[in-house]
Every structure is written in structure tokens, then in C-alpha cells.
Amino acid sequence: MNKLKRYLTLFSITLFILIPVLFSACSMGGDDSGKKETPTASANVVFPSKADPDGGKITEKAELYTSSFENACKYNEILAISSLCMTVAGEDKKTLSEFFTDFGFDKIEAYNGVSDDYDKKDNPDSISYGLAHITDPSDNNEVISVAIRGVSYTAEWKSNFDIGTEGDHNGFAKAAQIVYTGLKSYIDRNFPEAYANKKLKLWITGYSRSAAVSDVLSYYILTGDTNYPKLDIDETKVFTYTFATPRALTAEHAKPYQNVFNHISNADIVTYVAPEQYGFYRCGQDKILFKSDKSQYTEHKDAQTVYSNYTKYKIWYTSLVDSWLKSFSSEIDLPNFCTHNCNIYNDGRAPEADFPGNKYTTEKECIEFFMKMILDATGSDKTGAKFKTREEFVSTAQATVQYLITFYMNNSTNFSNVISKLKEDVFNLLGNLSNEDSFCTYAIGLLRGCGITIDDEATLKTHLGVLYQSVNPMNTSSSLYTLVVQYVIPMMLGGNTDLPRIIKMHYPEVTLITLIKTFE
Numbered sequence: 323m324n325k326l327k328r329y330l331t332l333f334s335i336t337l338f339i340l341i342p343v344l345f346s347a348c349s350m351g352g353d354d355s356g357k358k359e360t361p362t363a364s365a366n367v368v369f370p371s372k373a374d375p376d377g378g379k380i381t382e383k384a385e386l387y388t389s390s391f392e393n394a395c396k397y398n399e400i401l402a403i404s405s406l407c408m409t410v411a412g413e414d415k416k417t418l419s420e421f422f423t424d425f426g427f428d429k430i431e432a433y434n435g436v437s438d439d440y441d442k443k444d445n446p447d448s449i450s451y452g453l454a455h456i457t458d459p460s461d462n463n464e465v466i467s468v469a470i471r472g473v474s475y476t477a478e479w480k481s482n483f484d485i486g487t488e489g490d491h492n493g494f495a496k497a498a499q500i501v502y503t504g505l506k507s508y509i510d511r512n513f514p515e516a517y518a519n520k521k522l523k524l525w526i527t528g529y530s531r532s533a534a535v536s537d538v539l540s541y542y543i544l545t546g547d548t549n550y551p552k553l554d555i556d557e558t559k560v561f562t563y564t565f566a567t568p569r570a571l572t573a574e575h576a577k578p579y580q581n582v583f584n585h586i587s588n589a590d591i592v593t594y595v596a597p598e599q600y601g602f603y604r605c606g607q608d609k610i611l612f613k614s615d616k617s618q619y620t621e622h623k624d625a626q627t628v629y630s631n632y633t634k635y636k637i638w639y640t641s642l643v644d645s646w647l648k649s650f651s652s653e654i655d656l657p658n659f660c661t662h663n664c665n666i667y668n669d670g671r672a673p674e675a676d677f678p679g680n681k682y683t684t685e686k687e688c689i690e691f692f693m694k695m696i697l698d699a700t701g702s703d704k705t706g707a708k709f710k711t712r713e714e715f716v717s718t719a720q721a722t723v724q725y726l727i728t729f730y731m732n733n734s735t736n737f738s739n740v741i742s743k744l745k746e747d748v749f750n751l752l753g754n755l756s757n758e759d760s761f762c763t764y765a766i767g768l769l770r771g772c773g774i775t776i777d778d779e780a781t782l783k784t785h786l787g788v789l790y791q792s793v794n795p796m797n798t799s800s801s802l803y804t805l806v807v808q809y810v811i812p813m814m815l816g817g818n819t820d821l822p823r824i825i826k827m828h829y830p831e832v833t834l835i836t837l838i839k840t841f842e
Contacts, residue, residue, distance in 0.1 A: 361385040362459060365424035367407040369831040380650055380831050382407055382838075386425060391458045391465055391523055394561040394581035397609075399841045402583065405527040405563035406837060410830050412471040412532075415440035418452045427454035427467065429512055435500040440471075446480035446728070449497035449535060453508045458523060463559070464516040467525040468505060468539070472532030473830060476731045480724045482531055482568075485596055487716050490538055491570040494531070498538035502550050505539075509553075523559040529830060530592060533564035533584065537605050540582050541575050557581050562606065565833050568595050569602035582606025587836055588613050589643075589685035589827040591693075599697055600712035611836040612643065612827070613686075643827070646835045685824060692805065699792065699802030706791035707802070722788040729782070739772040755790075762786045 363386040368379050384407035385400055411421035415432045418440075422430045432440040435448040442448065450471040458465050478497075486492030505524075509517050516522045524543065528536035540562045546552030560581055567584040586593045586608050596602040699709045707719035730737060744751060747768075754764035762783045769776060776782055793806045826832060 359387045359389065362388055362390075363425045363456075365407070365411075365421050367411050367421065369410055369834055370413070380834065382834055384408065384421075384425070386456075388460050391463070391525070391559075391561065392460065394523075394558050397583060401561065402563050402585070402837060403834075405525070405561075406529065406565050406585075406830070406834055408467065408469045408525075409472055409527045409529045409532060409565065410834075412450070412452060412469045413474045415452075418469060418471075421469075422452065422454040422467070425454075425456065427456045429453075429455040429508075431508065433504055435497065435504075443474075443476045443478075446477045446484075447493075447496055448478060449500050449532070450475070451501050451504065451532075453505065455512065463521045463523045464513050465523045465525055466505070466508065466513070468501065468527070468536075470501060470526075470528040470532035470535055470539075472529035472535075475531070477728065478531060479727050479731050483720060483724045483727065485600065485602075485712060485716060485720065487713050490541075490572055490575055491534065491568075491596055491602060494534040494538050494568075494570040497531075497535045498542060499550060501535065501539050502542050506553070517554070520554070520556065522555055524555060524561065526560070526562045527564065528567075529565045529833070530568070530828070533567035534570040536562055536564045537567060537582065537584065538570050538575075540579065541571060541577065541605055544579055544581075545575070545577060564606075565830075565837070566590055566592055566828055567604055568592055569598065569604050570596070571603055571605050572601055573603055576603035576605045579606045584608050585611050585833070585837060587611045587827055587833065589689070589824060590833075591689050591824050592828045594689055594693055597693060597697060599710075600715070609840075611833070611840050613684075643832060643836065646839055647832070650835055685827070689824060695805040696802065699805070706794065707788055709802075719788075719792075722785045725781070725785045726789070733769075733774045736773045740768060740774075743768060743772055758787050758790045761790045 365384050366381055367384055368381050370379055382403065384404035386404060387400065390398060390401050390404075408421060412418045418432060419430055430452065431454070432450070432452040434440050434442040434445070434450050436442070436445050437448075440450045440452070442450070452467075452469045452471075454467045454469075456465050456467070457463070481493030481497065484491075484493035484496075486495075489495070509522065513522055526536050526539060528534070540560065542550040543553045543555065543560055544557060557579065558581065562579075562582040563585070564583070565585045567586060582605055584604050584606055588610060589612055697709050699707065707722060708714040708717075709719060751764065754760045765786050766776060766779060766782065793803050
């Protein structure tokens with residue numbers, strides 16, 4: 323009997339010790355398990371500031387855990403941050419290679435899409451992407467990362483506006499096909515057995531242009547089409563995290579995949595294009611990082627009707643992003659949203675007559691207002707750009723938009739001089755708007771005077787002519803004329819800060835901070 327008592331006592335003590343341990347172990351399986359584990363890999367990534375004119379930088383630590391690649395259909399906050407870090411590290415081959423090495427990846431390869439030079443930037447149909455491998459410690463599956471460059475490119479801007487007249491966005495689809503072919507070759511050369519035995523996982527990420535490419539690539543991998551067949555990899559093993567994602571897919575191809583997460587800010591104009599009006603959508607799940615609200619919007623809207631009262635009770639809206647940036651030791655200072663400079667309206671006119679400030683209270687409403695103005699543009703009957711339908715855009719505007727954006731990107735450092743000169747010389751500009759010829763001559767002289775080299779004056783003049791006809795001062799019924807003359811020019815010259823703010827909301831470091839803040 324005494325021996326039985328001793329056994330029972332020993333058994334009770336053992337249970338007393340084991341039960342808390344078992345409960346503790348079970349609790350590790352929750353949503354926050356990654357935060358309680360020890361990282362299996364980490365790497366610091368510097369986000370070179372695009373928004374800060376003084377070059378302020380933010381450094382973020384990317385981390386991987388044993389549980390990072392458990393199930394692609396389950397959103398992982400830590401993997402989201404690491405995904406953004408990975409695509410930003412793809413700024414150049416050296417930085418991307420260092421990122422992969424710090425993360426313990428091997429079999430590192432990097433391509434441009436049209437050459438072996440990852441850092442090549444002068445081909446509009448190219449896309450730079452890096453491939454690397456690590457073994458998942460949880461199940462010994464082989465994980466292939468696909469990091470697609472979405473920052474620091476120039477000529478590829480032309481591809482961004484190559485939408486095509488049918489099917490998925492033509493420029494993004496071409497880029498996705500390049501990455502698909504390279505990825506399939508990488509798998510065939512390095513992991514044929516893992517692929518055959520369904521022991522392969524993919525980690526795909528992209529920002530901006532490369533985010534759209536990642537969406538199209540995920541469609542090829544998960545569903546496929548005639549030329550790019552579906553890969554035999556389960557949806558739970560394809561981890562796609564995209565950021566500041568444009569629309570790129572037709573409604574038919576924009577499948578609601580549970581493993582594709584697109585991180586969107588309502589204040590980022592890039593996420594509104596290509597427009598739904600043209601039949602473009604994103605696949606997967608949209609995760610909204612930033613929604614502006616009107617809690618800080620002044621109640622004194624009626625004060626705008628009189629200039630003196632407007633000066634006293636100026637409309638103001640400053641989003642939380644400003645304070646977030648400062649909390650991350652950033653020097654970035656986003657301009658106030660909806661703060662209109664009323665100094666040029668001292669003749670008694672209400673500001674609302676010239677600015678849409680009274681018509682919206684959030685950045686989303688502001689962007690949708692301008693998008694509608696652009697899409698409703700009619701232009702001239704002959705040579706002006708038209709935007710109402712996808713077909714109209716391709717036939718009348720696409721070539722000019724592609725040319726002018728490429729021209730700007732190739733000369734971006736000198737364009738600040740152009741804007742300054744325009745502000746000083748606005749009356750001379752207005753005097754040269756009477757006909758297309760004088761406008762083109764004035765514009766070319768202005769560009770050259772600001773240090774910009776023009777190699778092909780005839781081609782530039784052709785596209786400036788399309789621009790003139792689209793915003794023809796004689797065609798006051800054109801909504802594009804209204805947009806430029808009534809809103810854009812006064813905003814540029816009068817100190818309005820809506821447009822600079824909306825542009826800066828797209829930058830990677832702002833995306834990073836809004837991403838992190840959504841998890842708090």
C-alpha cells in the first residue's frame with residue numbers, strides 16, 4: 323500500500339509540473355506565435371527616403387521565424403514587414419544579395435529580364451528580379467523567394483502606361499511573363515524533385531510597379547493560361563505580399579485568392595490606376611493601411627465665403643501619418659492636406675470657386691475627384707487626348723503619356739528648375755497659349771533654358787502638340803482644360819499642398835510606417 327501511495331504521489335507531482343508546460347506549449351500556436359519565437363534569420367534594410375528632400379532614412383529589421391511559412395492563406399504581420407523590406411532591398415543587385423545572404427538564403431540569382439545585368443535601367447520592356455532559396459525548418463520544404471524590383475528604375479515607366487486594348491495590363495503582363503519564365507527555369511534547374519514531390523514553397527513580393535507584376539505572376543502560378551500554365555504548387559504554399567499595388571488584371575483573372583495580400587493606402591493615387599473604368603482589378607485580398615478621416619477637419623467651413631474669415635479659419639487636415647513619421651525619427655514632413663493658399667483670391671472670390679477643397683474631406687475623395695476629371699476629359703476632336711475608355715486612351719493618349727513621362731524621368735533633376743521658372747514667368751506662358759505653334763516653341767525654349775538636352779525636337783513637338791490640343795484654351799468645354807487651368811495651375815502657383823502630399827503618400831518609407839502602425 324505504501325508503495326502505491328508513493329507512485330500516486332509521484333504521478334500527481336509529474337502532472338502538476340507537466341500541465342502548465344502543456345498549456346504554455348498550446349498557447350504558442352496562436353496568431354502572435356511569431357512574436358514569441360526566436361527569429362531564425364534577420365536583416366536590416368535602409369529605406370532611402372523619396373519623400374524627404376534632405377535625404378532622411380529609416381532602418382527597419384526584417385525577420386523570419388520557424389512559423390513564417392506555415393500557411394500562405396493565413397496573414398502574417400511579421401512576414402508582411404519582411405516582404406516590404408525584401409522588395410525595397412531590390413533597389414540594386416548588391417543590396418538585394420546582401421539581404422539574401424543575411425537571411426541565410428543560397429542559390430542567389432538576379433536578372434534584368436532582357437539581360438544578366440540586374441541594375442540595367444534603360445529598357446522599357448524589362449523587369450529586374452532576384453531569386454534565392456532557403457529550407458523551411460518546420461517541414462523541410464524548399465522556399466524560393468521572388469523579389470521583384472519596384473524602385474529605382476527609369477525606362478520601365480513607359481511600360482507602366484502600356485495598358486493595351488484588351489486582356490490584362492500589357493506592360494505588367496509582359497514583365498510577369500519574364501519573371502514566370504525565369505522562375506520556372508530556376509525550379510527546373512535546382513529543385514525538380516521538390517517540385518515533383520510537392521515540397522516547394524514560393525515567397526513573392528513587390529512594391530508599386532512590381533506589386534502589379536506580382537499580382538499577374540500569382541495569377542499565372544495559381545490559375546495559369548494557355549502560354550503560362552498553372553504550376554503544381556498548392557495555394558497554401560504561395561506567399562504573395564504586395565505594396566502600393568496598381569490594378570493590372572481583368573475581372574476574369576482577378577481571382578479572390580486567399581494567399582495574395584495587397585497593401586493599399588486610400589491616400590495613394592497609384593492604387594487607383596489602372597482605373598476600374600477600364601476594366602482593371604487586383605487579385606487576392608486588399609489590406610487597407612491608411613484611411614483618412616475628417617475628425618481634424620475644421621467646423622468653420624462657412625468661414626470660407628469671406629476672404630478675411632477664410633484666413634482666420636483656414637481649412638486644415640493633417641493626417642496621423644505626419645506624427646507617425648516623426649515617431650520613427652524621420653525628417654520627412656508631409657505637406658498639410660487641404661490647406662489652400664488664399665492670397666491670390668483677395669478680390670472677394672470664395673476659394674471654393676477655384677479649389678475642390680469644399681467638395682471633399684478626405685484624400686480618397688480628393689483623388690477620386692481628380693480621377694473622374696481625367697477620365698471625363700474629351701480633348702479636341704482631332705489631335706487631343708481622350709481618356710473615357712481604355713481604347714480611347716490607347717489610341718489618343720498612351721504614346722504621348724509614355725513619351726512625356728520617360729522624358730521627365732530622364733531629366734527629373736532639372737525639372738525643379740522648370741517649375742520655378744514657370745512660377746516666375748507665368749504671364750509669358752499665358753501669352754504663348756494662343757496657338758499650338760507658339761506654345762511648343764515657348765515650351766522647348768523653356769526646357770533648354772533650364773539645362774535639359776533635347777535630342778529629337780520634332781518628336782517632342784508632336785507630343786507637346788497633343789498636350790496643347792488636350793488642354794486647348796480655346797476648348798473650354800474640355801474637362802481636362804478645366805482640371806489643368808482651374809485646379810492644377812492654381813495649385814502649383816498658389817501654394818496648394820494637396821498634390822505633393824498625395825504623391826508622397828506613395829513612397830516606400832511612408833508605406834512602411836503605415837504598415838507597422840496598422841499592427842499596433
